[in-house]
Structure formats: structure tokens, C-alpha cells
Amino acid sequence: MKTNTESSPAAVRPLGREAMAAIRECVRPVIEERLVTRRGVAPLRREVLVCHGGACISCRAVPVADLMEAAIDQAGLADQARVVRVGCMGLCDAGPLVLVSPDGVYYPRVNEDLAGRIVKEHLSSGAVIEEEELSWEGPDGEMLRSREVPFFARQMKIALRNCGVIDPGSLEEYIAADGYAALEKVLFEMAPDQVLTELKRAGLRGRGGAGFPVGLKWQFVHDTQGDVKYVVCNADEGDPGAFMDRSILEGDPYSVVEAMTIAGRVVGSNQGYVYVRAEYPLAIERLDASLNSARSSGLLGKDILGSGFDFDLEIRIGAGAFVCGEETALMNSIEGKRGMPRPRPPFPAQKGLWKRPTLLNNVESWANISPILLRGAKWYSSIGTERSKGTKVFALAGAIRNTGLVEVPMGISLREVVEDLGGGIRSGRPFKAAQSGGPSGGCVPAAAADVAVDYESLQELGAIMGSGGLIVMDETTCMVELARFFMEFIVDESCGKCPPCRIGNRVMLSILERITKGEGQEDDLGLLERLGEHIQLSSLCGLGQTGPNPVLSTLRHFREEYETHVRERRCPAGQCRALLTYTIIEDLCNGCHVCAKACPVDAIGGEIKNVHLIDQEVCTHCGACLTACPTGAIEGK
Amino acid sequence: MAEMRNEVTEEPAGSGLIDAQAPEEIDSEAYRIVDRYVSEQPGGQEQLIPLLHRVQEYLGYLPFPVQEYVAGKLGLSPVEVYAVVSFYHFFTTTPRGRYQLKVCMGTACFVNNAQTICDVLGDLSGIELGGVTEDRLFSLEQVRCIGACGLAPALMVNDEAHGHLTPITVRKIFRKLKSAARKEKNSAGGEADSENKH
Structure with missing residues (x-):
């Protein structure tokens, strides 16, 4: 990955506190300019921030940035404008996303053509290309532009404060954005006890899903006697649909590195590990680069900033096992074993990694630490609800218009997140439900979407906050099939150690398969409920204990949909293939005969180049024709 | 590590296609x-x-x-x-294809019909999930969320992500890969593959 400051002098020799203060003084104004919206005044310099988050990169953000760099040089604008490659800006749907600052103009879906125009028109003459600017019709018909769009305007960024603002490869920019100021405070001004008190007062709860108070966890590890302790970052973001941890590691890796160093100082540890999924190569690459430059700058390793405190970090790459997101399984995996959970107690705070006291937090929790210590517990605890403080990052995906990452204060309603920030359902169909918390979570039906987003309120509805993946569904998603999908996931990922999870979930899956095939029996629903409750009570770890949640919550809120499958052998959403009737749309059929060849029971007939027909008497509802048709002429209802 | 990788891809003089006879x-x-x-x-x-x-x-x-x-x-x-x-899912004891087709099965992709994408690829390549074509050109698997939920349904071909797929675009991608492989084979001096199945 190209970064803007590859040869930055700051990265080659150890930095002192004075040097950091100097960097803040010089570079902070540059960073601050990126956060303002100032139009109509010609600035001395412009910066073009090109999102280099994972999603934008897969939409060709890198060649777009390269092209803009070349075009700026060619136009002789090198001293008036430059390209900055930043982390995820959040609005993944609009990738590659580009921000021109200090004008505060977002350009969505920038291709090579538009990139050239931005340089030629906006950068050369200062004229905003209005028809290409990100815009959104407001509630009263007014045109909202760039930062006024609710997706950006309604957010409150703490964990994501630097994502999309700074170059993740530049330590200098991180320092300029108040980076390492919290570490300095902890090393030279605050006693460990003061830090612990501050964290507990702030009320930050674990962002990995369970919501355990972070300050308390730190206190336990601090209080446990031991000459060797470990600090671990859980970046094994396995929940399908959640990608905030990845975005933080890709967009602001130093925030995690700094927070872990702080924790090392507070709890008395000199060694930390970051456990990252193998599926996130870019996050690993950027984290690795940040460790190296922190080390060579004296911010990691021996005698950090001359304080006498030693701390170092290592990356451990996961190998594709969802259960490794569970803390005890994760520790087994770091030790090089099968990622199977251990019974608790003893808790990791007493006997964790290699039986030593271990502090384990999730990426998003880590990213909240420095702002809390800099701005104070009082500020942090003023945000959110009584029992859920601060903000939460949500990954919006599914049938929603604005897929991407948003950070919102706790207590905001789910409906606001989906409809205002997320822009509602893309297809225009009615909003049916939102699934939060992945395979451990549950569904919130549209009717209950006014629920406040906090740990307790979501739990009351049978959903959980989880890691913050929010999958939004319209009426084309079948809730039974969704439950089956999650159960299949759980069965596949169950480590096999305890029978309730290994066998119980397997049985639940076969019942669900039966129902989606139209072979459900009247007492299946009650059986699912009983089984689910037993599995929740008797499984060893979080995976088994929460595995039945998706089934139980859909049963609770969408029972009639299950009943339609069982009693009428019908799938109202039109997703369960075995329950569909397939027909050929005459206007789309080009008579290529591919469907007839694909049909295993010869139920399709027709002359080549003429419209084909399906014999419903013979059809076995396998759906082979649907996937075979090259023109999308087959419809299942 | 980058140098090591180069060694192996350059050794068979750019043919790239693994000989099925000596696996x-x-x-x-x-x-x-x-x-x-x-x-x-x-x-x-x-x-x-x-x-x-x-x-x-x-x-x-x-x-x-x-x-x-x-x-x-x-x-x-x-x-x-x-x-x-x-x-661990990530480790495998069977060789993969030259083009690893990895269909994302995250929730966002799932609700956007990833299963159909998977079926279409199965149809086109003629292999089951987890399988490899006889010529070791394609292998097909379902993978856990690749975090490209904004692109759902998504497919990774080796390390390259393709998004917003439909059966029609998937067919195009598959054909493109196939013809790229054929061209490569021809230019490497191998026998021309005259078969044109798809």
C-alpha cells in the first residue's frame, strides 16, 4: 500500500515528547482542515482524500487515486493540491468515495473519468462539480449536500474519529490528531489507579458483544498478582455482516496500538497480542506497518518515551474459526492449539494466555480508550443512555440503501439508524426486520424498530447488540430460511467440545431444513423452542449459549411465517426453493433451451428460439432452471 | 515473501497451469x-x-x-x-485451483441471493463446493463474510473481489477467466484448446 509519508523523518528515529509536541503544532492544522466545510473561499491548498477502505479498494480506489496524483502533477498543481489515502469513510455504497477539503465536498462512485474532472475543474478553478456531488433529498424536499446528508450529519465519531480523516500509514498524522497524548498522560501524569477510576466512571462496556464493563475488566487484571501478564486485542471479527473492527484496523491502527500500550502500563503487562482474522489481509498489513513504525519511533519496545516502561506487540493471524472470537478459544488459538473454549472460571483475568493473567478487549473497545482518557469520564458518560454509555459503531448491510459504517450515540432508535442514516430500503419495498448481532443475535421486527439502541433494550427483544452488524431485510427475506442459514453457520462452527452445542444445534438445523423443504410437522415449532432453551442453558461457551438466538427470536416475532411453511407448505417471502412455483416470463425468454437442459426431470419444453414452458405436474421445485437461465426469465413465487 | 512467490510462478515458464498428472x-x-x-x-x-x-x-x-x-x-x-x-477452515489439505472462486456467504450476501451465485458457478464449472476442476483451473468454495457487505453478493477470485453480482455477471466473469487461461496456455506453446463448452 502506498502511503503519503513513506519517507517521513518522524518514522526513522525515536521520538521524544518535544518532537511529538512539535508535530502536533505543525500538522494539526492540516488535519483540522479536513474536518471543516468551507466553501466560496479559495484556500491556499486543497487535499483530496481518497477512501482506501476495503470496499472502496475493491471498487478500484487505488487506480483512481493514482490517476489523480498523476493528473495533479500534469496540471502543475502539485503545490496547491495533494492526494491523501485515508481509511474507511463509512459510506461503502458510494465507493470509491472522495472528499475534497477544505471545501467539504464528497464525490461518490468516482471513476477514472470523474477523477480527471475533479482535478481539471474542482482543483484547478475551485468550481465544485455540483451534479456529481453527494446529495440527498431532505424531508422538506430541500437538497442536502455532502456533510449535510443524514448519513454523515447524524453520526458522532469517537471510535472512528480518525477513520477516513488521516492516512493510516502515517504516524505523524496520528500524532497530530492527538495520538499518543493519552499514553503520555498515563506514563507521566496519571497513576494506574486513576486510569482505572476514570475508565469505570466513563461506563465504557465491551464492544465485542457481551457488554462487560471495560474498567472492571482492567481492574481485575490489575489486581491479580503475577510477574507476567498479557494484553490481547480480539480482532477475530467473525460475525457475518460486521466489519467495524476491520475498518478501525485498516483506517486507524495506531489507536489500537496506543490503547494496548496504555493498558500494558496500567495492568502491569509488557507483552500484547493482536489476534486478527486471516480474511483481513489489508488490516494485517497496515497493523504490521504501524507496529514497525511505532517501534522505530520509540513508542513501542524498550523504555517507551523515556519512561522506563517496556511494552511490545505481536500479531497473531487466525485461521478461520468463528469460535475463536470467544475469549478462551482465542487464547487457545494463540497458544497454537485447536480453538476450543475452556470452562470459566478461571477467567482470563486470573488464568488466561499460558495460564497468566490476561486482559482481552475487542478492537472497538480499544479504540475508545484514548479519547476517554483525554477528554475525561464526565464527557464520555454524558453520551448515551443510563446503562449504555458512549457511542456504538454499526455496520449497515443487506437490503439497505446506504451500506457502510456509522457511529451513533447509544440510545438512538433503530428506526433512525435504518431509515435516516441508512436511507431506508433500497428496493423501496417495506422494511421487514433488522438482524443484529450475527449468529448470536436476533431479529428486531419493523414494528419494534423504535427500540432504543442499547444493550438492555435490544436484549429484551431477544436480539443483542453484538458486535454491531446490522443486516436490514425487506419482505423478500424469509425468516425461516434466515434462521436456517444462521443455524447452519453455528453447526459448521461448533467446535464439538460440548454435546448441547454439537448435537442440539444439529438437530435444530435438521428441523429447520425440514420446514424450509415443506416437510415441517405441527409440533416442530414447540420442539425448536424447547431445544433452543436447553442449548442456551447447558452449552459451555458463548457460541452454544447464543446459537439458538436467531431461531428463537424469529419464532417469537415471525411465528406466523413459520406456521405458513408448516401448515400451508408455502414461503410468503418466496425464498424457500422447494416451496416455490416456477414460471417462465414470456417477455424475457429467448428460447435458448438452457433451462430445459438443466432440468433434471424434463419438466421444461419448447422449441429453440421460442418461449419455453414448465410442466407444473412434473416439476420437483429444485430451482435448477432458475440458476441456469442466462436471461433471468424464470421466476419463482 | 514476495520473492519466494515469484520463484514459483516464474519457474514453469509462464504456463501457470498445473499438470493434473503429477499433483x-x-x-x-x-x-x-x-x-x-x-x-x-x-x-x-x-x-x-x-x-x-x-x-x-x-x-x-x-x-x-x-x-x-x-x-x-x-x-x-x-x-x-x-x-x-x-x-481451522482456512487450512486445506487439498490443492486449490488456479482461480479460487470464493463465494462470500456472509449475511448481507446471503440475503442478496449468494446461494444463486454459488449454484451458477457450480453449474458453470461442473464441480461441487470444495471441489477442484480436473485441469486444476477452478476451485469453488463458500467463505465466511469477507467484509465487503457493501458489494453484496460478492465473490473473491483469488484476492480480487467482485461485487453486486447477478447470474449474468457471474457468467461473464467465469467466461473471462476461462478465456484468459486458454490464451495463456496457447501463448505458452501448449496445444490449442479447441473445445468451447460454454
């Missing part, structure tokens, strides 16, 4: 990777997973003889190594 010959460089890793990072079991990653990155899979060799080097029994290899 089990293990590149001896894999053993040297193990030796080098163990001398750089001394340790026992805690080095196992990083080392397996290193080997699989090079070979594309973890053949049993290599697992045994790793076990010896780390002071573990072969079954301890196999226990780890078989536990």
Missing part, C-alpha cells in the same frame, strides 16, 4: 520455508499456526508429508499438527 509432487522449497521459519522464530506449539500460514501461502495447501515435517521441527506429534489443520 502430489511437493515443491521442496516448502521444506526450506519450514527450516528457515524455525531458525528465525524458535519456539514450540505457539509457532505452529503462523508457520502453517507461511507454508500454505507458498504451496496453496498443506500436504501430509509437510505436516509431518512441521511436527518434527516443532517437537509435536503429527496428530497434534493435523488436529490444528483440520480444525
